[in-house]
Amino acid sequence: MNYWLLKSEPNTYSISDLERDGSTSWEGVRNYSARNNMRQMKVGDLGLYYHSNANPPGVAGICKIAREAYPDYYAWNKRSKYYDDKSSREKPRWFMVDVQYVESFDELLSLERIKDTKSLRDMVLVKQGRLSVQPVKQSEFDAIVRMAGGGGRRG
């Protein structure tokens, strides 16, 4: 199984929203690297749910991939803010997955603490920053869950 980190702005859709909804579709990714990462996801993979543009930013909890990549149909809807005329039904350019709520950490694990942790210094989150869907090593996933006091093991 693989591990991922998914960024969402809590103003737009926080982990509490995901908890309320149970699951959600992850549309609107318009970056090729992020899209390619999504296409690697398998049902059951676990994701760190990251709050970006937040105060403070950090990992808020855990989610699970509930459906593998399928065409992002928002790209075909002219009235959607995710509309892209270069994506067609015949040749979809963008993809989305479904994610399911797993757990919220009691306390957000801040980006600052992640940066201060030696074993997490090589995370894409720290090294590259801006990517909204990124791979995470199992060791990194485990360390973050441990630091956040989460119980989120597979399941």
Next chain:
DNA sequence: GCCAACGTTGGC
């Protein structure tokens, strides 16, 4: 609101 670090676009 600023701006660094990327990504994308399009002229050539």
Next chain:
DNA sequence: GCCAACGTTGGC
């Protein structure tokens, strides 16, 4: 294919 101009992300 190069690269300048522009747009976006996201921390601060």
